[in-house]
Amino acid sequence: MGSTSNNAEFSNPPLGGQGGFPGEIQEIPGGGIVLSKLDDVINWARSNSLWPLTFATSCCGIEMMAVASAKYDFARFGFEVARASPRQADVIIIAGTIVNKMGPVLKRLYDQMADPKYVIAMGACAISGGPFFYNTYSVVKGADHIIPVDVYVAGCPPRPEALLHALISLQDKIKRGLTREQIKSGL
Amino acid sequence: MNNEELKAKITELLAAATFDETGEWLNISIDSKDWLPLAQQLRKEESLQFDYLFCLTCIDFKTHLTMVYHLTSTVFRHNIVIRSVLNRDNPEIESVSHIWKTAIFHEREVYEMFGVNFLNHPDLRLLILPDGWEGKNPMRKDFEDPVNMIKL
Numbered sequence: 001m002g003s004t005s006n007n008a009e010f011s012n013p014p015l016g017g018q019g020g021f022p023g024e025i026q027e028i029p030g031g032g033i034v035l036s037k038l039d040d041v042i043n044w045a046r047s048n049s050l051w052p053l054t055f056a057t058s059c060c061g062i063e064m065m066a067v068a069s070a071k072y073d074f075a076r077f078g079f080e081v082a083r084a085s086p087r088q089a090d091v092i093i094i095a096g097t098i099v100n101k102m103g104p105v106l107k108r109l110y111d112q113m114a115d116p117k118y119v120i121a122m123g124a125c126a127i128s129g130g131p132f133f134y135n136t137y138s139v140v141k142g143a144d145h146i147i148p149v150d151v152y153v154a155g156c157p158p159r160p161e162a163l164l165h166a167l168i169s170l171q172d173k174i175k176r177g178l179t180r181e182q183i184k185s186g187l
Numbered sequence: 188m189n190n191e192e193l194k195a196k197i198t199e200l201l202a203a204a205t206f207d208e209t210g211e212w213l214n215i216s217i218d219s220k221d222w223l224p225l226a227q228q229l230r231k232e233e234s235l236q237f238d239y240l241f242c243l244t245c246i247d248f249k250t251h252l253t254m255v256y257h258l259t260s261t262v263f264r265h266n267i268v269i270r271s272v273l274n275r276d277n278p279e280i281e282s283v284s285h286i287w288k289t290a291i292f293h294e295r296e297v298y299e300m301f302g303v304n305f306l307n308h309p310d311l312r313l314l315i316l317p318d319g320w321e322g323k324n325p326m327r328k329d330f331e332d333p334v335n336m337i338k339l
Contacts, residue, residue: 100335101317134339137325137332 039177046090046116047174048078050167053089055109058096060123060157067167072160074167086112091170093163094149097125097132098140110147118174120166121149124156131156188234188265196235197267200228212257212266219254219271223281229258229267230286236260237267240287243294245301247328252278252301273303282308300326 052074056064067074068082075081083089086109098106110117121143124130129141143149150173153166188196190213194206197213201221207214217225229237242257256269273280282305284290294305295314302324305311313320324330 101315134337137330137335141337 040175043174043177047171050079050090050118050170050174051088052079052082053086053092053109053113054082054084055092055106056095057098057102058125060095060125063157063160063163064093064095064122067160067163072164074164077164077167077171079167086110087114089113090116091118091120091167092147093120093122094126094143095122095157097130098143098146099138100140101138103140103146106143107146116174118151118170119143119147119149120151120153120163120170122153122155122163122166123158124154127152127154188263193235193265193267196232197225197229200232201225210268212268214268214270216270216272219273219280222254222269222271223283225269226281226283226286235265236262238262238287240283240289240293243290243297245297245303245326247275247301247326249275249328251275252303254280254297254303256283278303279306280304281306282311284308300324302327 052064056062066072068079079091086092090113092110092113094106110119121127125132125139126143126149129136129139132139133141140146151166151170153162155162158166190208193213194208197204197206197215201217201224203218203221204225205216207216229235237258237260239259239261240256241259242255244255246253246255252273252275254269254271254273256271257266258269259266271280278301280303282290282294284294284305285307291308291310292314294303294308295311297303298305298308298311299313299316299320302322316323316325323332325332
């Protein structure tokens with residue numbers, strides 16, 4: 001009776017409201033039922049309690065604060081509260097320019113975060129150095145030279161809606177259950 | 188004091204000073220060797236009392252460097268700008284850090300960014316740049332860094 005989850009489920013994962021609660025016994029036409037894997041339940045839980053690290057190095061930080069505050073309010077999607085300690089944070093939003101002097105600090109913060117940890121590069125500076133790409137001795141040309149990045153948000157700075165979209169994209173990515181390495185190898 | 192009165196007073200203190208009144212504030216150009224005695228007088232003179240050095244910076248004009256000091260008085264609320272041209276190959280000027288304490292940090296910044304040597308500064312070393320940047324002066328117009336810089 002019934003079938004456990006198989007690879008087909010990866011192509012149609014339980015995303016926000018489309019597939020129902022993972023782990024829930026779902027009836028399928030023909031009288032069978034579908035059971036989710038424990039991994040899916042864990043990923044569902046993780047994706048809905050991502051606490052960001054308070055980390056803003058320039059003007060993108062203002063937009064990030066706007067997303068955190070009442071009008072946009074990322075707590076609605078489970079980002080709840082920005083933590084001032086990397087040990088309590090799950091996601092680091094790189095909101096701003098990273099200079100060579102800041103590089104080791106960013107690396108250390110990332111290393112101090114507990115697994116699983118995720119990184120969003122917000123804005124032109126965090127993606128490529130942005131307006132400081134040319135003729136500067138001090139700016140890192142993209143935060144992914146220092147730590148691996150999961151989601152990139154374009155903009156200078158991005159609108160709060162864009163960051164919300166990035167956060168929700170990250171949730172989708174986690175719910176799909178693929179690691180960064182699996183995605184890169186084209187799985 | 189208004190600009191005219193300041194101009195008269197400063198001419199009294201230093202006859203060699205030249206003035207530029209095109210801006211809001213009185214610009215005074217002086218020779219770098221006159222700077223320390225003039226600074227002491229600006230600070231102490233009863234009718235001037237420039238007790239606040241609110242900006243100290245340097246400009247690279249490619250042919251020469253220019254030190255720029257913005258002074259204000261918290262008593263009289265008048266402002267002046269002092270400019271002094273320095274030799275680009277061997278820029279040297281007296282430190283004013285014992286007159287205005289804030290100059291300790293600002294002069295260290297100008298030292299690391301432009302390579303200006305402040306004579307009699309109590310602690311002249313790099314302010315923000317990490318070790319190994321001594322003598323590289325990244326704010327000079329002809330500065331090149333093949334490792335970190337991408338040229339446009």
